[in-house]
Each structure stands twice: as structure tokens, then as C-alpha cells.
Amino acid sequence: MSEQAGGSSVPGRTGSVLLDVQDLEVRYGAIAAIKGISFHVEQGEIVALLGANGAGKTTTQKTVSGMLRPAAGSITFDGQRIDGIPPHKLIDLGICHVPEGRHVFPRMTVEENLAMGAFRFRSPDQDVLAHVLDLFPRLKERYGQQSGTLSGGEQQMLAIGRALMGKPRLLLLDEPSMGLAPLIVQQIFDIVRSINADGVSILLVEQNARQALSLADRGYVLETGELVLAGSGRELLADDRIRAAYLGEELAS
């Protein structure tokens, strides 16, 4: 990995490292998608992974949640090596992944989708369910409805709610704002903040750099599979390179 601009001394909320990724390399066949990156998420933090399309943000997240196997490097969660553990076992450690594109089960009802989120338990925790429905009142209104009929924003809420049903310690959010109206995006980010306030650590992948950095404690910037920048959310927001490369782009679009 290359330079680390100034972010190494940012204090986390409790200081203990929950997720530690070291020298991670991921390949799709002969193509190296991630070329040796290291980063970490501390207990209680929101950490943003930023970068353009194809930079490797989603690949990184999929590797953390076990959907992809790393070619080299290590991933440690709460002191335990987790690289190579298949995703259906990884969720038992409390890593819940809200994949890019939401991926709700379209032919299941909202209720069944939420129950799927709690699949690792014998039965869904009713307190957690009530909490999720409090966070997302829209889901309560649509409770018996097939998820395929929901709007994009509602599906995103359902995808997040479903992940919460698994009682995550670390929540992986991949592009939660994608394709959503600005008002909905604001709502989603507010909810992400409140989930974090409940003690859930969050690794957030976003193209919407301004939103992500105003929310995140720290951020990392990926470029074609390498880390090029790291720092606190505030530092990165103020960084000229970030402003030129990402925020400028965003204003233009």
C-alpha cells in the first residue's frame, strides 16, 4: 500500500480493533482486483471506503464477508482469523453484509425477508424486530407485501433492516445511497448514524463521498486496488485531492 496521509493517529471510540485487514490481495482469475491493502475498523467506528467505480471497494467488502477468498493477506475479526471462512458461518460472528444493489428476496414478503435476516437464530428476536420496525416505519406499512413491489428506497431500508435482524457487531454497507432520491439518501444516512449509535461498527462503501465522509469517523480512498489516502472524515473532506477527484465529480454530475 502507498501513502497514508495523516490519519494514523485518529483515536477510535474505544480504541480496540474489531476488524483488521492486513496486506489483502484479491484476484479474479489472472486479474488482481485488490493489490495488498491494509486497513482496520475499531469498535464503534464508522469507516468509509471511497473510490471510483472499479477501485475495488465492493471486492474488499465481499472478501471481508466471505463471499470472495483472498489470494494473500489476512483478515482478523475480534482477534480471530476469518479469511476463508464461508459467509454462512461468518454471520455467526456478527458480520452482516448489506450487498450492493440491495438484493432483497423479491418474491418473499417484507416479513419473510426480515425473518431471513435472523436465519442464524432459531427464531427471529421479537425485540430486534420491533426495533427495526421502529427505525423503518415504512416496512411496518408494507409488512405483508412482496418485496419485489417495494420502491428502491424501501428495498434499501428492508436490506438494512434484514441485516440488523442478524444482530450485527460489524455492518458492511455497500452503496446504500445508490439510485435513491436525495431525501431518501438523507434518511438512510440518518438511520446508519443511529445504528452506529447503538454500538454497531460500520464499514461503509460509498461513491457519495461527501455524505459518507460527513458520517464516517475515518475513511480510506481506494484507487485501482490500492489505498492512496487515509484519514479522519473531516481531514479527508478538507483534502484537496479528495475535493478535486470525488467531490468535484459529484458536483458535476
Next chain:
Amino acid sequence: MSEFLNFLMLGLTRGSMYALIALGYTLVYGVLQLINFAHSEVFMAGAFGSFLVVHLVVGEGEGLGGFEQLLVTLLGLVAGAISGAVVAFVLERVAYRPLRRRGAPKLAFLISAIGASFFLSQLFGKLFNRLGNNQFPDYLHKGEVLWTPFGARIKLLQVVIIISAVLLMIFLDRLVSGTKLGRGIRATAEDAPTAALMGVDIDRTISRTFIIGGALAGAAGFLFGYAFVFSNTMGFIPGIKAFAAAVLGGIGNIRGAMIGGLLLGVAENLIPTAPWVGGDAWIGQEWTDVVAFVLLILILVFRPTGILGERLGRAA
């Protein structure tokens, strides 16, 4: 009217067996997007397995009373279901899972299916053919007529088959829509990678799907073998028709397979025997199979997604 009712009952009887087999095709298609062409041999195995068990326990069983007949039927269904489930489980482990691990192309699965189908058929032929003349003893007094509404002859055997099949279908429907296992199967069918993220063990779910489908086909094997005769090649025609029924209903769709099976059974028996009164039929009963497959072709041309199906390749 009486002839119409006779053929309707015959159609429902055959159709309910097609439906049971079709469920196995559609369940497996749902989770693997694979047509398990060895499924017809699972059905065949159910007939042999249930015969071995029932004959061992009951023997020739002459002059059984009503309650004993019920027990024999239950025993046959359970033995058939277990035989089918075991064969389907082994089939998945041996013929499909190794290919999945290697990420083999779809064609490899198809060839493996056909090979497994031949293997099973030949194996059962070598082991068990000519067993008891390939016929169950007449436990249920096959010829016995239960009712004669409008002069039709409704047989005890037909009623037993239809009721057994309907109960099994209701059981499956409850299982798939109302249990955690069923939710896991549906989630795998809709979006396997995401299901895995929720903690669903995909391999285990696929294995259980084969077991469930195999149990239904095995139970159908008992019913079919009991109603007619059984042999190591008995699976072929019912297997293909059940596949047609699954496509008719919309492959991947569970209720579709049930409706498709019943519809195909009724259509193939009613259409060629029309007009059901007086002299000769317009088409003739010997055209039953032709009618069934013409129906399949028409469906594929005019509504390739089947009655309840959605886009092929994504249906669940």
C-alpha cells in the same frame, strides 16, 4: 357423462402422480437451475424400495381389512419416500456436487444426469427385476368400485392415490411456505449468494431439496407401481411427462408443478377420448402420449414460461 367421469378420474389419478414427480424437477430447478433428468429413476427406486419393504412386512397379504389396507398404503408411501430420498441424496452427492465444486458448465450437469439415469436404471434392473413379477400383491383389491355416480366407476385405488398425492402436496406447500427450511430453500432459489450471507448453508439446502423432491417422487413411485406394474425402465415416460408438467406449470414454481401435473393428466386422458359418448372417440385413447407431448410443445411455443411461471432462468 359416465365415460367422461371415468376418464376424468383416470386423468386425476395419473395427474396427481405426475404432479408429485414434477415437484422434484421444479424444486431442484429452483435451487440449481438444473433439470435433474435422473429424477425419473428416483421415482423408479421408490417403486422397488416400497415393494421390497411392503412385501417383506405384509407378504401376499390376502384378504386385508380396511384398516390394514390403510396401514399398507402408509407403509408403502413411507418406504417409497425413504427409498426415493436416499437415492436422490446419493445422486446429488455423486453426480452433481463434485461438478458444482469445480464450477463445471451446465452441459456437464446434463450429461452427468443422463449417465446417472442410465446407471440407476441398469443397476435396479440387475438387482431387482423380475421380483414378484414386478407387481404388488392386490392388497387394495384394485378392481373394487367405490361409487357409481352417473354410472361412472370410481375405484378405491384411484381415491387412495388422489388423496395420498393431495395430502403430500399440502404437506410440501406448508413445508416450503411455513418453515425455516422452506424459507431457506426459497431464499436459495431466489438469490443464493445473498441467502448465504444470511447464514443459509447452500450445500446443505441443496441436499435437503433433493431429499424432499426424492421423497415425493419415491412416494409417487409406490403409488404408480401399485396401480400398474413396475420395472427398471418404468421411470422414463412418467418422468418425461412430469417434466412436461413442471414446464406446463412454470418450471421452478411449486404450485405450478402441482397444477401442471393435474392438468396434464386430465388433458391427456380427456382430449383423446372425446366426445365420451356413443361410438368412437375422435382421436382415440392410444394417442394419449401424443396429446401430452403436443401440449408440451404448444406451451413451449406460446407460453414458454408456463402457466404460473415468470421469466425462465430466474423462476423460483
